[in-house]
Amino acid sequence: MIRIGIMGYGNLGRGVECALKQNDDMELSAVFTRRNPDDVKILTAGVGVYSADEAAQHTDEVDVLIICGGSATDLPEQTPKYAALFNVVDSFDTHARIPEHFENVDAAAKAAGTTAVISSGWDPGMFSLNRLYSESILPAGKTYTFWGRGVSQGHSDAVRRIDGVIDARQYTIPVDEALEAVRSGREPELSTRDKHTRLVYVVAEEGADKARITGEIVTMKNYFDEYDTTVEFIDAETMARDHSGIPHGGFVIRSGRTGREEENTHIAEYKLRLDSNPEFTSGVLVATARGAYRMAQAGSSGAKTLFDIPPAMLSPESPEELRRTIL
Amino acid sequence: MIRIGIMGYGNLGRGVECALKQNDDMELSAVFTRRNPDDVKILTAGVGVYSADEAAQHTDEVDVLIICGGSATDLPEQTPKYAALFNVVDSFDTHARIPEHFENVDAAAKAAGTTAVISSGWDPGMFSLNRLYSESILPAGKTYTFWGRGVSQGHSDAVRRIDGVIDARQYTIPVDEALEAVRSGREPELSTRDKHTRLVYVVAEEGADKARITGEIVTMKNYFDEYDTTVEFIDAETMARDHSGIPHGGFVIRSGRTGREEENTHIAEYKLRLDSNPEFTSGVLVATARGAYRMAQAGSSGAKTLFDIPPAMLSPESPEELRRTIL
Numbered sequence: 001m002i003r004i005g006i007m008g009y010g011n012l013g014r015g016v017e018c019a020l021k022q023n024d025d026m027e028l029s030a031v032f033t034r035r036n037p038d039d040v041k042i043l044t045a046g047v048g049v050y051s052a053d054e055a056a057q058h059t060d061e062v063d064v065l066i067i068c069g070g071s072a073t074d075l076p077e078q079t080p081k082y083a084a085l086f087n088v089v090d091s092f093d094t095h096a097r098i099p100e101h102f103e104n105v106d107a108a109a110k111a112a113g114t115t116a117v118i119s120s121g122w123d124p125g126m127f128s129l130n131r132l133y134s135e136s137i138l139p140a141g142k143t144y145t146f147w148g149r150g151v152s153q154g155h156s157d158a159v160r161r162i163d164g165v166i167d168a169r170q171y172t173i174p175v176d177e178a179l180e181a182v183r184s185g186r187e188p189e190l191s192t193r194d195k196h197t198r199l200v201y202v203v204a205e206e207g208a209d210k211a212r213i214t215g216e217i218v219t220m221k222n223y224f225d226e227y228d229t230t231v232e233f234i235d236a237e238t239m240a241r242d243h244s245g246i247p248h249g250g251f252v253i254r255s256g257r258t259g260r261e262e263e264n265t266h267i268a269e270y271k272l273r274l275d276s277n278p279e280f281t282s283g284v285l286v287a288t289a290r291g292a293y294r295m296a297q298a299g300s301s302g303a304k305t306l307f308d309i310p311p312a313m314l315s316p317e318s319p320e321e322l323r324r325t326i327l
Numbered sequence: 328m329i330r331i332g333i334m335g336y337g338n339l340g341r342g343v344e345c346a347l348k349q350n351d352d353m354e355l356s357a358v359f360t361r362r363n364p365d366d367v368k369i370l371t372a373g374v375g376v377y378s379a380d381e382a383a384q385h386t387d388e389v390d391v392l393i394i395c396g397g398s399a400t401d402l403p404e405q406t407p408k409y410a411a412l413f414n415v416v417d418s419f420d421t422h423a424r425i426p427e428h429f430e431n432v433d434a435a436a437k438a439a440g441t442t443a444v445i446s447s448g449w450d451p452g453m454f455s456l457n458r459l460y461s462e463s464i465l466p467a468g469k470t471y472t473f474w475g476r477g478v479s480q481g482h483s484d485a486v487r488r489i490d491g492v493i494d495a496r497q498y499t500i501p502v503d504e505a506l507e508a509v510r511s512g513r514e515p516e517l518s519t520r521d522k523h524t525r526l527v528y529v530v531a532e533e534g535a536d537k538a539r540i541t542g543e544i545v546t547m548k549n550y551f552d553e554y555d556t557t558v559e560f561i562d563a564e565t566m567a568r569d570h571s572g573i574p575h576g577g578f579v580i581r582s583g584r585t586g587r588e589e590e591n592t593h594i595a596e597y598k599l600r601l602d603s604n605p606e607f608t609s610g611v612l613v614a615t616a617r618g619a620y621r622m623a624q625a626g627s628s629g630a631k632t633l634f635d636i637p638p639a640m641l642s643p644e645s646p647e648e649l650r651r652t653i654l
Contacts (some may be wrong), residue, residue: 001495026598124654132639132649133638137613137641140349258602266607267599268598272595281643311459311463322619
């Protein structure tokens with residue numbers, strides 16, 4: 001049994017807890033929280049909930065710690081800190097800061113002799129793997145990533161900060177025509193506006209100026225100004241009924257050319273449609289934790305990503321069984 | 328520069344030669360053939376063509392030998408034989424015999440201290456990787472593999488052996504309704520007949536009994552009897568004009584459930600659409616050869632599959648560059 005600790009018990013931590021129940025070779029052994037542990041009720045009977053401050057006292061109970069904090073402020077601090085104590089896995093997803101995060105985590109993990117896998121999830125994660133494989137096997141071509149249809153928490157939060165907005169939910173939607181153009185193999189140049197639209201559902205305060213709210217949304221720098229954005233006002237009841245889920249997904253499409261004159265075209269498309277963004281991410285984190293454990297058992301240390309882990313190490317099955325059944 | 332040898336110069340060997348031109352860190356260093364080398368004209372200037380019997384005299388010129396023979400009779404004999412001399416890669420695709428082939432190749436490679444990667448291509452290969460990743464991250468669910476639309480050489484050859492048939496081309500076609508049922512997340516049970524249909528184009532001898540030919544095709548055991556098969560008779564000109572390519576492709580779809588009551592559904596779909604089956608396979612073989620070279624450099628020996636190779640080893644880019652650009 002691989003004993004898994006969870007650091008941070010929000011959507012992601014709960015998702016990891018549920019995912020562990022689906023993996024017979026792994027078990028939850030501890031949950032750490034920055035809240036008062038007495039206030040945190042978990043689903044798994046008999047597992048201790050401890051203060052994050054006490055993590056160092058529980059290193060003997062945990063083979064791999066899955067760090068379920070946010071990328072903006074939690075993980076840059078938490079992952080190096082806990083990599084000094086445990087083998088760890090995180091889902092750090094601020095793409096531009098991955099090299100810096102990797103260096104920080106690598107230094108801590110190497111010093112401690114632990115294995116620390118960063119940026120595991122679906123993007124970065126499964127999407128990254130698909131980009132890597134398809135660019136390696138089709139070096140002449142172009143790769144496209146589309147996100148959605150799905151809820152962007154960051155964009156939803158940005159709209160909620162607008163005066164007169166009670167609640168908001170933002171969907172990122174890939175443009176069908178752009179997807180079809182990519183699948184044609186013509187390797188189109190696509191602008192930000194070409195690839196995605198944004199759809200925002202808003203619950204406004206009574207008497208709020210909807211035209212002003214709409215204007216503030218569609219012109220918001222970095223969030224909406226480069227997109228065609230649709231704003232729809234709905235009531236709180238409709239929001240609760242139709243938009244309480246956290247679906248997401250997207251596409252990685254590689255269009256490549258081969259042959260003597262590069263006359264043949266190949267399209268490799270990877271598509272995710274996820275009912276629950278955090279639960280799918282949790283599934284990737286748990287499989288990655290198995291890989292981290294095996295890498296550590298094999299004597300590795302330092303920071304790693306899914307790019308560094310032999311795929312077989314993510315599976316509970318033996319290499320023989322994998323070759324016999326799914327190769 | 329990684330120096331690549333090609334064993335066998337047919338569709339696959341030519342595909343590998345073309346693919347090498349797209350990879351700046353690799354070069355073709357030798358081609359081996361069972362034909363008279365003087366009769367084999369290759370595309371790359373300055374590269375020697377040698378008899379397969381002389382391969383042992385050229386081990387110093389080749390870092391990895393890509394074996395481009397057929398799975399039925401060539402590879403079971405060739406891959407162990409040449410793994411005793413070179414690091415090798417093959418595309419052995421007889422799924423049921425992979426364990427036996429792996430054992431034979433492993434013994435030869437371990438004795439010689441070489442690295443031998445077997446069963447690299449798209450199925451087995453990219454499809455296998457997708458099955459492995461998606462089953463590891465979504466352990467509760469069901470995986471479906473569909474092939475096509477594409478040409479099956481084996482089925483085309485079987486039809487050509489029927490009396491009165493001059494030429495034939497068989498397309499395997501996935502059934503749209505079955506694909507949609509899988510994508511719905513309902514995890515349907517699908518029979519062989521539900522998943523694929525077969526379409527056969529036949530050029531018949533003048534005066535041949537078309538009803539008899541059709542009957543022999545649709546009832547042919549192991550090839551057609553479990554499928555709904557359509558037979559169309561065309562003339563030789565139409566065959567040459569419309570059916571000279573070797574397209575293929577297919578789908579690997581994992582439908583998985585997560586959450587406290589497994590109430591959330593996730594669909595991970597990988598889809599290939601290939602203008603040229605052998606050229607795409609060649610692209611996978613060449614990237615795998617890079618991985619074999621790096622595994623060997625890192626001190627590994629014995630038989631491997633894509634399941635054992637850290638993905639980063641397939642790419643010409645450095646790990647730092649990969650983290651910075653595509654993670």
